[in-house]
Amino acid sequence: xxxxxxxxxxxxxxxxxxxxxxxxxxxxxxxxxxxxxxxxxxxxxxxxxxxxxxxxxxxxxxxxxxxxxxxxxxxxxxxxxxxxxxxxxxxxxxxxxxxxxxxxxxxxxxxxxxxxxxxxxxxxxxxxxxxxxxxxxxxxxxxxxxxxxxxxxxxxxxxxxxxxxxxxxxxxxxxxxxxxxxxxxxxxxxxxxxxxxxxxxxxxxxxxxxxxxxxxxxxxxxxxxxxxxxxxxxxxxxxxxxxxxxxxxxxxxxxxxxxxxxxxxxxxxxxxxxxxxxxxxxxxxxxxxxx
Numbered sequence: 541x542x543x544x545x546x547x548x549x550x551x552x553x554x555x556x557x558x559x560x561x562x563x564x565x566x567x568x569x570x571x572x573x574x575x576x577x578x579x580x581x582x583x584x585x586x587x588x589x590x591x592x593x594x595x596x597x598x599x600x601x602x603x604x605x606x607x608x609x610x611x612x613x614x615x616x617x618x619x620x621x622x623x624x625x626x627x628x629x630x631x632x633x634x635x636x637x638x639x640x641x642x643x644x645x646x647x648x649x650x651x652x653x654x655x656x657x658x659x660x661x662x663x664x665x666x667x668x669x670x671x672x673x674x675x676x677x678x679x680x681x682x683x684x685x686x687x688x689x690x691x692x693x694x695x696x697x698x699x700x701x702x703x704x705x706x707x708x709x710x711x712x713x714x715x716x717x718x719x720x721x722x723x724x725x726x727x728x729x730x731x732x733x734x735x736x737x738x739x740x741x742x743x744x745x746x747x748x749x750x751x752x753x754x755x756x757x758x759x760x761x762x763x764x765x766x767x768x769x770x771x772x773x774x775x776x777x778x779x780x781x782x783x784x785x786x787x788x789x790x791x792x793x794x795x796x797x798x799x800x801x802x803x804x805x806x807x808x809x810x811x812x813x814x815x816x817x818x819x820x821x822x823x824x825x826x827x828x829x830x831x
Contacts, residue, residue, distance in 0.1 A: 585624055589715065744791075784821065
């Protein structure tokens with residue numbers, strides 16, 4: 541009889557421990573991600589994250605939010621706060637305000653930012669901040685996020701650095717996104733501007749110059765550029781770009797993030813081109829209709 545009581549007691553404690561462990565695991569699982577800024581970057585990020593876990597969107601424009609869903613999960617702890625808000629003079633104060641309001645375990649900035657931003661913000665915020673630059677064409681951003689490797693970087697002084705790196709990488713893998721870590725945030729902050737948007741700006745500038753010269757000689761731009769087709773196919777260093785006007789929210793606005801005198805020529809040349817070629821803006825449609 542004593543054996544039976546001891547056995548039942550053991551079984552009871554096993555069941556209790558099992559449920560305690562289950563509750564602990566559920567507490568770990570039951571966290572949400574928040575995407576702040578539901579624009580051309582934030583909305584695709586929200587769609588990506590929402591497919592695999594609880595995620596809600598937040599925006600100053602409440603019309604862009606699912607307010608019922610946001611209220612439903614308001615008391616659930618926040619794991620990752622994904623930042624996709626515009627970069628303005630108030631970016632730092634806006635991000636700090638979001639951190640205080642939403643209390644995440646980790647912050648990921650997807651917006652394009654100026655060099656030094658992560659290190660500066662990490663000194664003011666007590667949770668790890670990851671910078672993960674976004675690449676892609678806005679109208680197919682969700683597809684492009686999955687297409688390209690999502691580079692990321694974190695300060696060596698970030699708290700819970702190893703946890704943040706491992707958790708972010710696992711999350712992205714779960715979403716079907718490849719990741720690669722860069723050595724420090726400044727490398728990636730510069731890479732996004734110098735090796736992506738400003739590089740594209742220079743290439744378009746050169747196409748603008750060649751188009752103006754071609755027109756002055758009554759030469760067809762497209763026919764002229766067929767001369768480089770084979771060279772580019774073999775060497776990969778003679779790309780033909782469309783000779784349109786640089787608009788949008790990336791190439792020109794991102795110049796202000798680095799404020800380099802030479803790079804600022806991209807904007808000056810672009811403005812000058814618009815004065816010389818009346819059809820500059822409509823040219824874009826011809827070359828980008830199949831993008």
